[in-house]
Amino acid sequence: MTIAGPSLPADLVERWGIRSSELIADTRTSLVHRVLRRDGSRAITKQLKPEGLHELSGIDFLDWRKGCGSVLVLDRRNTACLLEDAGTLMLKDYRLQHGEDAANNIILSVLGELHSTSVDAPPDSLIPLRSHFQPLFERTSREDKPDLSAALAYSASIADDLLSSQSDIRPLHGDLHHENIVSGSERGWLAIDPQGLLGDPAYDVANVFGNPDGAFADIIDPRRIIRLVDVFAPAIGCEREKILRYAIAHAGLSICWSLEGGDRISGEGNAMERFAFLNIARRLLEERAFSP
Incomplete structure (x- = not known):
């Protein structure tokens, strides 16, 4: 993993206790990282770009499901979220x-x-x-x-x-x-x-x-x-x-x-x-x- 860089805002790095991150997807609508947190756990961060704001309803769906059949939303901040790492x-x-x-x-x-x-x-x-x-x-x-x-x-x-x-x-x-x-x-x-x-x-x-x-x-x-x-x-x-x-x-x-x-x-x-x-x-x- 690489050290968390500018693509992950400093306030989110601190809020989510991120030690390092790896960019796993850079699409027209979002940036997705696999991250290692200070407590040793791994998670996924997803940051929506302006073209991806329609995907907020998808994050709302995950929040509503509370991990039933889907990944858990661990935290949200505006257009970014911290998700359970379900595996590779x-x-x-x-x-x-x-x-x-x-x-x-x-x-x-x-x-x-x-x-x-x-x-x-x-x-x-x-x-x-x-x-x-x-x-x-x-x-x-x-x-x-x-x-x-x-x-x-x-x-x-x-x-x-x-x-x-x-x-x-x-x-x-x-x-x-x-x-x-x-x-x-x-x-x-x-x-x-x-x-x-x-x-x-x-x-x-x-x-x-x-x-x-x-x-x-x-x-x-x-x-x-x-x-x-x-x-x-x-x-x-x-x-x-x-x-x-x-x-x-x-x-x-x-x-x-x-x-x-x-x-x-x-x-x-x-x-x-x-x-x-x-x-x-x-x-x-x-x-x-x-x-x-």
Whole structure:
């Protein structure tokens, strides 16, 4: 570890008793450090940049969960927080060693804890699911490339229908996937980096379909898509079709985020992967290829 430097403000270094720090992520929205504290414990610090203030609802979600299925918020100061260090083993890597079914079982376990009831009222800051989907609706209205326009219009139509008929509305992690479930501490597998949303619980598994990163062949494999539908529908307590439709809706939204970040459908990045997934999932939905 390196000695804590200017990227960690002096008042936070003192307040949290930080002896040393290691930068582990510098994104458009935040700075994340793994730190060693004076008492010998390790923790994670997350500092939101101006572009990342929308992530405050995610920190509020973690605060509300109080460590149930997710990392603990140890302390907060304005747009920075001190988090439990859940470990360095990502579910993405675990899946490579132990397989898809083992990874899915962990997702189900974490999801069950995240969706469990709490005696505390959820925070008011959680973002409604329809607001979360606005980038998809806005991009669809102005997209002029025929193939992309058709795919986004299809995804947006499904999203609008789902959002108009939500059930069992509750706080959601909003970004659950193989790199946001980690382990290595005595508390086992925990979720990190939530969006902090409010909506239908079926959305909370939608991002699993497009992950893990680097598993494109699996992501577009119809057998895996159907398997995920069959695994998640009973866990959420909804029809299989609903799970697949939320996955399609999220794929369209993810394409829009990627395009805004400079990605291209013709490239080899996330936009291309989600576009390919969307088209295959659409065929499965229209053919009703999933289990009855």
